[in-house]
Amino acid sequence: MLTVPELVRSLPAQSTHRAMTGAEIRKRLVALHYLPFHLIGRSCRDKHVVYHYRWAFKIPPVLRRLVSQYAWTDPYNPWVLGALYQFEATHGLAIRSGREGILGLPKPVVRALRQARRPDPQRWTWVLVSQRPQPETVRLFVAGRGWVLHSPCNTGVLNSTPIGTWPIYARARHTRMTGQFPIPVSARFVRLYDHAVRADIAVKPLSFHRYHHAWVWYQPYDDPDVQWVNYFFAGRAVHFFPRAAYGFPQSAGCVELPRAAARHAFALLHIGVPVSVIADLPKGLLGMSPDSGRRV
Numbered sequence: 001m002l003t004v005p006e007l008v009r010s011l012p013a014q015s016t017h018r019a020m021t022g023a024e025i026r027k028r029l030v031a032l033h034y035l036p037f038h039l040i041g042r043s044c045r046d047k048h049v050v051y052h053y054r055w056a057f058k059i060p061p062v063l064r065r066l067v068s069q070y071a072w073t074d075p076y077n078p079w080v081l082g083a084l085y086q087f088e089a090t091h092g093l094a095i096r097s098g099r100e101g102i103l104g105l106p107k108p109v110v111r112a113l114r115q116a117r118r119p120d121p122q123r124w125t126w127v128l129v130s131q132r133p134q135p136e137t138v139r140l141f142v143a144g145r146g147w148v149l150h151s152p153c154n155t156g157v158l159n160s161t162p163i164g165t166w167p168i169y170a171r172a173r174h175t176r177m178t179g180q181f182p183i184p185v186s187a188r189f190v191r192l193y194d195h196a197v198r199a200d201i202a203v204k205p206l207s208f209h210r211y212h213h214a215w216v217w218y219q220p221y222d223d224p225d226v227q228w229v230n231y232f233f234a235g236r237a238v239h240f241f242p243r244a245a246y247g248f249p250q251s252a253g254c255v256e257l258p259r260a261a262a263r264h265a266f267a268l269l270h271i272g273v274p275v276s277v278i279a280d281l282p283k284g285l286l287g288m289s290p291d292s293g294r295r296v
Contacts, residue, residue, distance in 0.1 A: 038056050169271065
């Protein structure tokens with residue numbers, strides 16, 4: 001059982017123009033069902049009333065394990081940040097995927113949080129990307145429905161898709177993607193290239209860099225029509241990309257899906273959905289948790 005008594009604390013009502021604390025923001029997001037919990041009780045700690053919550057639906061144990069890795073009081077907690085993004089998108093407010101996390105919210109967002117009465121209109125959704133065991137896989141979980149999508153995918157070469165959880169902050173049916181793809185090369189190749197340059201041998205100009213403990217050179221790419229795109233971290237996205245096969249690292253950092261799976265995922269996802277990338281998927285953690293009604 002995981003108890004997070006610091007999830008929210010009671011605070012006196014004040015002017016709607018005052019900045020909201022992290023505890024107030026979490027409390028409002030729970031009350032409006034953007035955070036998927038139900039109030040089950042409260043207790044007193046250090047002269048503060050502490051509210052206790054439980055999951056509002058059955059969840060897979062792997063989700064419980066990943067959620068427990070982040071402190072609820074962390075302003076960058078991806079689950080809380082995703083709930084805030086979804087609230088902002090639902091109310092036509094600008095999505096701030098910036099550096100302050102949930103703190104320092106603009107006045108329009110604070111005003112909307114305090115005045116909102118309509119609960120979250122969407123089902124709570126979550127994306128799990130597992131790299132091992134291969135094939136690499138994307139799974140989608142929807143509250144009340146369970147796992148609704150299971151597809152092979154590609155993550156980034158040389159660990160360019162980082163491990164962690166981030167909320168979707170932007171989406172596009174079609175978009176252009178440009179950047180540089182890291183091409184791995186051996187240390188021997190780098191030495192031979194350096195000797196060739198010093199010997200004035202005509203070779204193609206290349207610039208080598210160290211990337212995740214490997215030598216690479218960067219090949220520019222410009223893909224004019226990438227489809228069904230869901231951005232979740234630093235330009236990385238879950239999207240369709242045509243490949244001969246799926247299930248192993250091939251991308252420049254994004255999570256690539258086959259066409260049908262990408263189209264299906266795009267229809268289910270929305271702003272604020274958490275995307276979790278894990279290296280290894282332990283066995284037996286994908287079923288529904290039997291103790292999902294306990295405190296979190």
